[in-house]
Amino acid sequence: MASGIKVTDEVVAAYDEVKQKHKYKYVTFKVSDCETKIIVDTKVESSTYEEFQSSFPNDGARWSIYDFDYKNREGQDRNKLILVSWCPDSVKVKAKMMHASSTDALKKKCPATKVQATDYDELNFDEVRERILTTSQ
Template sequence: MSSGVVAAPECLQAFQELKMSKSLKYILFKLNDDRTQIVVDKKSSSSDYEEFLTHLPGNGCRWAVYDFNFKLEDGSQRNKLCFFSWSPDEAPIRAKMVHASSKDALRKSLDGIGIEVQGTDATEVAHETVLDKVKRFGR
């Protein structure tokens, strides 16, 4: 199901900046006010995962890409680009429906995503939860 929403060119530009230059750590995306386009909501170079989580609103939907760094059991450093689809239980039902049906408009344009994370509450996007997921699927 598609909502007819499209990703603004700035979304792909910001993603390329994160992916290629490594000057960004995460990007948050949202629907514009008239729900016709996905736009960049916030970009940050901060590697503080807890800070990233504070930008996921308790009553609003967002998508995000986070460059997640982690260490394997052998001590080697890895990173995976994680795509987050944040749709908290407290968000209005209509917003959650449009968010869900618009996800592919953004997700399909982002080449190189390693892991997808669906979040409806803080436990699903907690650092340990995502770390476990990237270690299992992100080798």
């Protein structure tokens, strides 16, 4: 936890609601205004991938746990939990550094396949699917 920012119990509970209970399609997290903890930003019960992709702000860093449905190379339905680390180039340097140094702490509490993105193109469905296919089936 290089940044000293703590992952709240609320974040871990929201992660479990996506992973185990499938209550939400995705949950988004951010650094709190006091810059001491990672908190839940939004919880979305149902969403298309395009809606999820466009939900990230142009001017703010976020993380999201997303229940990603896709087909493997053989055409079989698969599902993978992904942790999106969203940090566009427009984010101020201090916020970028805080976001980057807090990502590992979040990944330890909320394990998932990490996807890093700085723009919407990097969150393209096919590109994310390809990244997953190179690491697992």
